[in-house]
Amino acid sequence: MSVGKKDQKGMSRRDFVNGAAASGLAAAMGDLVSTATPASAQGQTPGEPAKWDKEADVIVVGSGAAGMPATIAAVEAGASVILVEKNTVVGGCALISQGFLGVGGGSQAQKAANVVDSADLDYAFYMDFKVRENRRHVPEVLRAFCDRSGDTIDWLVQHGVQIYNPAVRSHSIQWNVMGPGWLYGSSPTRKSSGAGMIKPLEAAAKAKGVDIQLGTEMTKLIREGGTSGRAIGVTVKAGSQTLNFHAKKAVILASGSWKGHKYLRSLQDPRITDEMTGTGYPFINDDGMGMLAAIEAGSIMTGDRADDRHVWHRMFGTRYYRFAPGQPFAAPGIGALGQLSGDDMSYIIFVNKAGVRFVNEAAGEATNGFYDYALAQPGHTIWTIFDDAAAKKNHWTPTPPTVEPNMAFSASTWADLAKAISVPADALTNTVTEYNLYVDQRADPDFKKAQIYLTNKIATAPFYAVAVSLQVHDTMGGLPINAKAQVLDIYGKVIPGLYAAGEVAGSLDLIGMPKGVVMGRIAGEAAAAEKVSL
Numbered sequence: 001m002s003v004g005k006k007d008q009k010g011m012s013r014r015d016f017v018n019g020a021a022a023s024g025l026a027a028a029m030g031d032l033v034s035t036a037t038p039a040s041a042q043g044q045t046p047g048e049p050a051k052w053d054k055e056a057d058v059i060v061v062g063s064g065a066a067g068m069p070a071t072i073a074a075v076e077a078g079a080s081v082i083l084v085e086k087n088t089v090v091g092g093c094a095l096i097s098q099g100f101l102g103v104g105g106g107s108q109a110q111k112a113a114n115v116v117d118s119a120d121l122d123y124a125f126y127m128d129f130k131v132r133e134n135r136r137h138v139p140e141v142l143r144a145f146c147d148r149s150g151d152t153i154d155w156l157v158q159h160g161v162q163i164y165n166p167a168v169r170s171h172s173i174q175w176n177v178m179g180p181g182w183l184y185g186s187s188p189t190r191k192s193s194g195a196g197m198i199k200p201l202e203a204a205a206k207a208k209g210v211d212i213q214l215g216t217e218m219t220k221l222i223r224e225g226g227t228s229g230r231a232i233g234v235t236v237k238a239g240s241q242t243l244n245f246h247a248k249k250a251v252i253l254a255s256g257s258w259k260g261h262k263y264l265r266s267l268q269d270p271r272i273t274d275e276m277t278g279t280g281y282p283f284i285n286d287d288g289m290g291m292l293a294a295i296e297a298g299s300i301m302t303g304d305r306a307d308d309r310h311v312w313h314r315m316f317g318t319r320y321y322r323f324a325p326g327q328p329f330a331a332p333g334i335g336a337l338g339q340l341s342g343d344d345m346s347y348i349i350f351v352n353k354a355g356v357r358f359v360n361e362a363a364g365e366a367t368n369g370f371y372d373y374a375l376a377q378p379g380h381t382i383w384t385i386f387d388d389a390a391a392k393k394n395h396w397t398p399t400p401p402t403v404e405p406n407m408a409f410s411a412s413t414w415a416d417l418a419k420a421i422s423v424p425a426d427a428l429t430n431t432v433t434e435y436n437l438y439v440d441q442r443a444d445p446d447f448k449k450a451q452i453y454l455t456n457k458i459a460t461a462p463f464y465a466v467a468v469s470l471q472v473h474d475t476m477g478g479l480p481i482n483a484k485a486q487v488l489d490i491y492g493k494v495i496p497g498l499y500a501a502g503e504v505a506g507s508l509d510l511i512g513m514p515k516g517v518v519m520g521r522i523a524g525e526a527a528a529a530e531k532v533s534l
């Protein structure tokens with residue numbers, strides 16, 4: 001299989017690196033060339049490149065939620081590490097995440113907050129057969145995850161991560177933001193951000209002398225004998241150079257999700273159409289290179305469709321979720337972070353291309369919830385309709401730069417608004433008239449919107465229409481791993497010297513950072529304990 005070159009929106013990876021990352025790339029290149037180590041044992045076994053440009057015991061690919069714990073754990077276990085990161089800053093999606101960490105296990109932080117939790121309680125919680133997705137955990141991997149959870153939170157704290165105590169609860173903590181980390185989080189006033197974990201870990205890795213190669217993209221895994229032997233290194237692209245890095249002990253893939261790769265994500269859910277962006281884009285471009293390289297090297301992608309998982313986000317007036325171009329703290333869009341929730345739904349209705357409602361606006365995210373209806377609308381065209389009274393009450397400003405150009409319209413009549421958004425005027429007018437009647441009656445016979453949301457008529461001009469974009473947030477499944485985070489091949493056998501953690505790894509049906517931090521740390525320790533292969 002050839003490795004895909006295009007990301008979402010048709011950008012090549014090179015465009016992304018050249019555009020978003022140009023300045024840091026230059027710096028990284030200088031470092032790379034000047035510190036290249038002499039080749040060792042070159043070209044002696046099949047599969048080995050003619051020349052190694054660098055070498056270390058362990059190569060970690062990706063510097064996010066999984067990569068940083070993997071890196072530090074490997075170094076602390078005595079290994080030398082090269083950390084390969086295609087972006088120009090350390091942190092991946094973890095850096096811009098909200099900072100909720102669903103990791104329990106009986107950590108010291110939980111004990112200090114009088115929360116009763118343990119590895120056994122966690123394991124029982126995640127194995128509850130009544131929760132449908134729990135059937136997808138591989139029990140031995142889940143057991144390892146639970147056994148190391150509490151201790152990993154303690155370890156994060158030892159490395160400078162501050163836990164935001166009031167939010168400590170069973171199976172979940174929230175950490176506090178550190179120093180300037182909020183620059184990458186949602187807003188300067190928020191207390192929680194993944195930067196609160198990444199920044200201290202980055203400082204720890206630097207203090208321990210990790211060779212961090214920014215602007216350096218892994219494009220291929222190298223196995224001895226081609227596709228049969230140990231993983232012995234990676235091929236990377238750094239600027240115009242193609243280089244080979246030798247891993248004397250192991251390679252750890254911590255390259256994140258593949259939600260920006262059109263084909264791979266469509267295997268998970270064909271409703272994820274090409275024009276959809278992924279959350280975190282363009283700061284993070286999850287193009288699935290790690291996954292593709294592992295498949296080329298003999299592994300496989302696991303996981304079935306995410307029918308009962310929340311894998312999408314709805315954004316109002318923007319195509320981005322967090323970190324849009326030119327927005328230092330957050331994406332534009334009406335509502336906090338471009339999203340509406342809860343009570344907001346009492347002020348709006350959604351209409352499709354035909355100008356009619358199609359869903360209970362306040363429907364949740366579960367199966368047959370909002371997203372299933374939204375994804376079924378032609379072209380995913382969805383308009384949020386509200387009036388001036390709602391805009392004033394909620395302090396919504398549906399004009400640029402709060403919303404993106406051409407994603408919000410207003411007019412003093414329904415007919416003019418309908419024309420502006422190209423929906424049939426009669427249909428839109430009837431839809432709003434009917435909805436206002438439902439508010440009077442406090443009953444929605446069409447979609448059963450709950451009475452508590454049927455409180456506001458949409459009647460005060462000017463009227464507004466704001467586009468809703470649907471975004472991919474999580475991809476589930478990934479490379480099969482065992483309890484040590486070793487990657488398995490298409491026959492279920494360990495690929496020697498190859499580890500994976502975080503979103504690129506499957507075997508745990510957990511969303512977000514938890515499986516990254518815990519399994520990343522496990523991978524780092526296990527990789528460092530491998531014997532040196534020459």
Ligand SMILES: Cc1cc2nc3c(=O)[nH]c(=O)nc-3n(C[C@H](O)[C@H](O)[C@H](O)COP(=O)(O)OP(=O)(O)OC[C@H]3O[C@@H](n4cnc5c(N)ncnc54)[C@H](O)[C@@H]3O)c2cc1C
Nearest residue numbers: 062064065066086092093098099100218256502503512513
């Ligand atoms: C806006 C937002 C908010 C979120 N909030 C939360 C939250 O509150 N709680 C939570 O648990 N999760 C949250 N998540 C999800 C969470 O951030 C991710 O699940 C988590 O960071 C995944 O960890 P990872 O290490 O697998 O990937 P990442 O943290 O994304 O790191 C992967 C890294 O690998 C690099 N990389 C990829 N391919 C290559 C390559 N070929 N060569 C070199 N480097 C490569 C990437 O550039 C990236 O730096 C959020 C995500 C987003 C986008």
